[in-house]
Amino acid sequence: xxxxxxxxxxxxxxxxxxxxxxxxxxxxxxxxxxxxxxxxxxxxxxxxxxxxxxxxxxxxxxxxxxxxxxxxxxxxxxxxxxxxxxxxxxxxxxxxxxxxxxxxxxxxxxxxxxxxxxxxxxxxxxxxxxxxxxxxxxxxxxxxxxxxxxxxxxxxxxxxxxxxxxxxxxxxxxxxxxxxxxxxxxxxxxxxxxxxxxxxxxxxxxxxxxxxxxxxxxxxxxxxxxxxxxxxxxxxxxxxxxxxxxxxxxxxxxxxxxxxxxxxxxxxxxxxxxxxxxxxxxxxxxxxxxxxxxxxxxxxxxxxxxxxxxxxxxxxxxxxxxxxxxxxxxxxxxxxxxxxxxxxxxxxxxxxxxxxxxxxxxxxxxxxxxxxxxxxxxxxxxxxxxxxxxxxxxxxxxxxx
Amino acid sequence: xxxxxxxxxxxxxxxxxxxxxxxxxxxxxxxxxxxxxxxxxxxxxxxxxxxxxxxxxxxxxxxxxxxxxxxxxxxxxxxxxxxxxxxxxxxxxxxxxxxxxxxxxxxxxxxxxxxxxxxxxxxxxxxxxxxxxxxxxxxxxxx
Numbered sequence: 281x282x283x284x285x286x287x288x289x290x291x292x293x294x295x296x297x298x299x300x301x302x303x304x305x306x307x308x309x310x311x312x313x314x315x316x317x318x319x320x321x322x323x324x325x326x327x328x329x330x331x332x333x334x335x336x337x338x339x340x341x342x343x344x345x346x347x348x349x350x351x352x353x354x355x356x357x358x359x360x361x362x363x364x365x366x367x368x369x370x371x372x373x374x375x376x377x378x379x380x381x382x383x384x385x386x387x388x389x390x391x392x393x394x395x396x397x398x399x400x401x402x403x404x405x406x407x408x409x410x411x412x413x414x415x416x417x418x419x420x421x422x423x424x425x426x427x428x429x430x431x432x433x434x435x436x437x438x439x440x441x442x443x444x445x446x447x448x449x450x451x452x453x454x455x456x457x458x459x460x461x462x463x464x465x466x467x468x469x470x471x472x473x474x475x476x477x478x479x480x481x482x483x484x485x486x487x488x489x490x491x492x493x494x495x496x497x498x499x500x501x502x503x504x505x506x507x508x509x510x511x512x513x514x515x516x517x518x519x520x521x522x523x524x525x526x527x528x529x530x531x532x533x534x535x536x537x538x539x540x541x542x543x544x545x546x547x548x549x550x551x552x553x554x555x556x557x558x559x560x561x562x563x564x565x566x567x568x569x570x571x572x573x574x575x576x577x578x579x580x581x582x583x584x585x586x587x588x589x590x591x592x593x594x595x596x597x598x599x600x601x602x603x604x605x606x607x608x609x610x611x612x613x614x615x616x617x618x619x620x621x622x623x624x625x626x627x628x629x630x631x632x633x634x635x636x637x638x639x640x641x642x643x644x645x646x647x648x649x650x651x652x653x654x655x656x657x658x659x660x661x662x663x664x665x666x667x668x669x670x671x672x673x674x675x676x677x678x679x680x681x
Numbered sequence: 682x683x684x685x686x687x688x689x690x691x692x693x694x695x696x697x698x699x700x701x702x703x704x705x706x707x708x709x710x711x712x713x714x715x716x717x718x719x720x721x722x723x724x725x726x727x728x729x730x731x732x733x734x735x736x737x738x739x740x741x742x743x744x745x746x747x748x749x750x751x752x753x754x755x756x757x758x759x760x761x762x763x764x765x766x767x768x769x770x771x772x773x774x775x776x777x778x779x780x781x782x783x784x785x786x787x788x789x790x791x792x793x794x795x796x797x798x799x800x801x802x803x804x805x806x807x808x809x810x811x812x813x814x815x816x817x818x819x820x821x822x823x824x
Contacts, residue, residue: 305784312696312775312792329751333758337785415749433750433781 281310281447282317290443298344298387302439309436310447319409319448324352324441325397327413327434328384330377330636337435339379341442342386352441353392353402354384355414355434356576356603356633363638373637387442393631394605395575396506398425401607406528409452411440415517416510416575416653422520424505426528428452431519451520455538457529459492459522462542466495466549472503473650473667477553479508480652483516484556485546492522492536499526503578507651510575514653560652560665564681569647570671571663573603574634574654579611581668582628586617588672589624595678599642600626603634626675635659648674687821691801693771694793695812697783701769702809705802705819706731706739711747714756714782722765737765740808742798745772746779754782761786769810771798771817791817 283291291307293300306318328334357377363369385391392401395414404410404427412421413432421427430450432440440446450456463482469475482491491512500508500523512518522529522536530536572585585602594600602621604612609630612618618628632638634649635657646662648671649655655663664680674680708731716726722737737760746753760766769789772779783790789812794801798817802808805822 305781308696308784308790309777309780311694312777312780327751331751331755332762333754333785334751336758413750430777431750433754433778435754435781435785436777 281307281315283307287318296345298341298346299442301340301344302346302442305436305439306443306445306447310449313447313449315447315449317448318443318445319452320444321350321411321440321446322408323350323402323404323410324348324437325355325402325412325414325417326352326384326389326438326441327355328357328380329355329434329633330357330373330380332376334434335376335380335383338383338387338438341438342383346442347388348441349444350441351390351402352438353390353394353397355395356393356631357381358632358636358638359629362629367638367641369638369640377636387438389441392605394607395633396578396605399502399578400605409446411437411446413437415513416506418519419509419512419521420506422451422457423509423522423527423529431517457520458490458538458540459536460489460543461486461491462533462545463491463493464495464545464547465493466547467553468550469496469498469500469504471667472501472507474553475500475504476507476511476650476652477556478548479511480514481548481552481556483512483514483518486516486518488517489543490520490522491518492524492533492542494524494533496523496526503581506575506578510651510653514656560655561681562664563646563662564664566679567598567647567674568645569599569601569642569660570675571601571634571647571649571654572668572671573601574649574651577602577604577608579608582608582612582617582621583615584668585626585672586620588669589626590620592624592676594625594675598675598678600624600675602626602628603632604628604630606630648680687823688818689801690816690818692795693791693815693817695791695815696775696780697788697790698812699787699789700809700811700813701740701789702807703738703740703768705804705806705808706734706736706741707799707802707804708741708743709799710743711745712741712743713746713748713753714760715748715752717756717760719756719759720763720765722760736767739767740769740771740810741767742771742802745774746776746782750778750781753778754785757782757786761788769808769812771802771808771810773798791815
């Protein structure tokens, strides 16, 4: 791999140990992919988590004096203060989370603690070269925005943010952005939950690849696209997709496949979506909680929750959670949505991922969510997946089905 | 034939530097480190060909990694913190997450062995991986 004089100096430790470690990791990745050189990036998103591996690397960089060179946002961990007042979080777990958040602050990251940073805190433009980790953000940035990123780990994205560069490989190269699978959508897509089911089914069928979806008749909205991105990465690894006519990079199917034939073809009808839905109904009956906001709810989704809960009361014994970004919550408070949700007995919490130890109180509980991704993490005894409207109704009744 | 003929040295491509040696453990299936016992290194993935085998301190030969970045990295990191990580890793297809995982725990990682690793290395052989020099030395199991 070709390295510039400046990169050589960083590797020799002349810019400090933290920066040196960051570049060492990027060079190793470059070597693995036979990258010829490093290319500049304009921004990064580090999929921070409350895990020990994450802590080790961000502290290695922070203690070594590294600072982010380009805007680098962070994924949710959890709102320590909020949860500390409600539940007993094991002290050692809370300490890991506290140290992770402190170390990201020291490296000069944008402390967004959001898994949808492309909505407000860190927005790439078409054609930008970036390094975005978080399996739902990667396809959004590649496909919906048309910027270029590889499927990064939290550490490689942070290292790229510190150096301001990434090895030139994978989805940074046009030929590698070629569609692999043709997906004929014959199902009716009514709302964002149908896109959840579509993403889940496509991810499961394709596994690893770049699907090109045809047959979609109406421009999907932001929330529908977020759901497609997130859920296709639950049973699969879809770092990019095309919906010619609606996504930006290829306007036709031929262009998406770069003139080649698809490697495989699948069709999705109402039947497949129904099958996927039924697969997610693992139980029914009394529920203990409702968990929304995986990925983080947008302001529009928080509004929808407030509209459905307006003047209603969540049943005693049911905990109702909406996870969102600090930015969206600030606006939701200003507009009055948070007040409505809290009056009904719900929580609106920021900075928090549903896959964190703060949810320990629900370990043996049964609940509902509108997100197969949330259910997949198995932080709970059981989590059934249904439409947002059904989740709210179940919270009011205290049962589902 | 003398003992020497049992030892072969092959060239390889360094991804994560360092030196590691130990008994080889060969897996023809991809490996997810999260699905191992973090305290012992025993593979817990029931349907895996290595199920029940221990990868602690072995030179692990496998095609590639699998599973999400967070769990894969966390898995290898936990093994290393209990001193039961592999001593070195020889792979065929390497991806970002596996590179990050190996980097974090400072386990040498190499690919592009000049011969197919699944043909020249068998479980039980003694293998020295010198990633810095770009060599893998295999001493065949004699039994």
